[in-house]
Amino acid sequence: MAKSFQRALLLCPGKYSLYNSLLAILSVLSEECKGYDVREDINNYDLKIHSQIYRFPYKIRNAWEKYFLQKVNRIILSEINMYNPDFIMVYNSEFLLPETCSEIKKRAKLVFFMGDSPFYTPANNYYLACLKYADLILSPDTFWNYQLSTIGIDKNVFFAPGIDSAHYFEITEGSLINNIPESEIFYSGLSYTNSWGYKKALFMNQFVNFNLQIYGSRHWKKWFREFPALENKFTETSYIHVERLNEMMNKSKIIPVDGNPGILNGFHMRLFEALGSGALPLIEYRYDVEHELFQGCKANIPLIRDYRKAGGLADYYLKNETERKELVKELKNFISLKYSPEMNAERILNSLIK
Numbered sequence: 001m002a003k004s005f006q007r008a009l010l011l012c013p014g015k016y017s018l019y020n021s022l023l024a025i026l027s028v029l030s031e032e033c034k035g036y037d038v039r040e041d042i043n044n045y046d047l048k049i050h051s052q053i054y055r056f057p058y059k060i061r062n063a064w065e066k067y068f069l070q071k072v073n074r075i076i077l078s079e080i081n082m083y084n085p086d087f088i089m090v091y092n093s094e095f096l097l098p099e100t101c102s103e104i105k106k107r108a109k110l111v112f113f114m115g116d117s118p119f120y121t122p123a124n125n126y127y128l129a130c131l132k133y134a135d136l137i138l139s140p141d142t143f144w145n146y147q148l149s150t151i152g153i154d155k156n157v158f159f160a161p162g163i164d165s166a167h168y169f170e171i172t173e174g175s176l177i178n179n180i181p182e183s184e185i186f187y188s189g190l191s192y193t194n195s196w197g198y199k200k201a202l203f204m205n206q207f208v209n210f211n212l213q214i215y216g217s218r219h220w221k222k223w224f225r226e227f228p229a230l231e232n233k234f235t236e237t238s239y240i241h242v243e244r245l246n247e248m249m250n251k252s253k254i255i256p257v258d259g260n261p262g263i264l265n266g267f268h269m270r271l272f273e274a275l276g277s278g279a280l281p282l283i284e285y286r287y288d289v290e291h292e293l294f295q296g297c298k299a300n301i302p303l304i305r306d307y308r309k310a311g312g313l314a315d316y317y318l319k320n321e322t323e324r325k326e327l328v329k330e331l332k333n334f335i336s337l338k339y340s341p342e343m344n345a346e347r348i349l350n351s352l353i354k
Contacts, residue, residue, distance in 0.1 A: 004087075008033040018115065018161055050068050073095065073097050112137045114144060135155065141266025142265045168275075168276025169276055181213065189216050191217055191223070210318065255279045278332075
């Protein structure tokens with residue numbers, strides 16, 4: 001495939017596996033590419049204040065937001081001026097202001113990948129306003145696309161970044177670190193103090209009769225009164241680095257993948273990470289998983305359509321190890337081929353041309 005751009009820049013948090021998947025696509029599209037996480041050039045004090053500013057009265061929040069976002073946008077524009085890309089991809093909105101997007105449009109193609117909904121998930125207050133400047137919006141949820149089209153933003157396409165094989169891969173048994181315990185079912189993720197947290201706890205409660213290990217934030221503890229069996233399965237932890245998370249998944253057989261309530265039709269990226277690590281994702285049903293993501297796949301997609309049947313589905317695959325491994329292989333091969341960096345680069349180019 002011929003390179004269509006000279007220099008591409010990715011604006012995305014470096015700690016996400018998505019960073020590597022998107023950068024791999026840009027390496028196919030452009031002669032040269034780099035990723036940039038603006039957080040590396042923002043002092044920790046400012047980042048901590050910004051993460052908690054919503055707790056303050058509106059007048060204080062408004063003044064801080066104006067100061068902080070203008071400062072960060074100057075940093076981003078400085079990076080763009082130095083690198084001079086003709087293609088820029090943005091994860092969510094990365095602190096961008098609409099006027100910055102307008103400036104970017106004068107010099108480069110501007111593409112957004114929506115990791116979160118601009119309608120349902122708290123993020124940059126200017127997220128939706130930034131999207132109107134996009135040459136293309138990549139979305140893992142067809143309902144988000146429908147909502148954007150309704151308000152007149154219609155340069156949208158369903159998109160799956162694929163597996164970050166550089167960080168999520170199967171480790172040979174002899175190379176696994178011994179101090180990571182084995183589990184039948186493994187889950188790592190934040191919880192919440194609202195109904196999102198209750199839903200997540202209810203989901204994981206379906207697996208308490210197995211060797212289940214849950215790693216996450218302190219907010220899980222709120223739900224132990226409702227779901228007491230989860231307490232002995234839980235380990236409080238901060239962010240788990242990608243390398244260790246891959247090892248933990250390698251020592252598990254099943255990864256439950258719940259549907260974030262902000263995801264209406266789409267999929268959660270964790271299913272890619274599970275497959276990359278050789279574990280079977282049990283996926284909470286969403287329309288796009290069956291009809292978009294795995295369209296054309298002949299394998300039996302392990303979908304949870306009813307929480308009450310989740311434990312039975314897990315039990316089946318734990319008792320049929322050969323079938324579980326073969327299904328992981330089939331699903332992984334399908335995703336790796338259909339959503340390879342080359343195929344995704346072609347999708348982006350075709351969508352930009354339309």
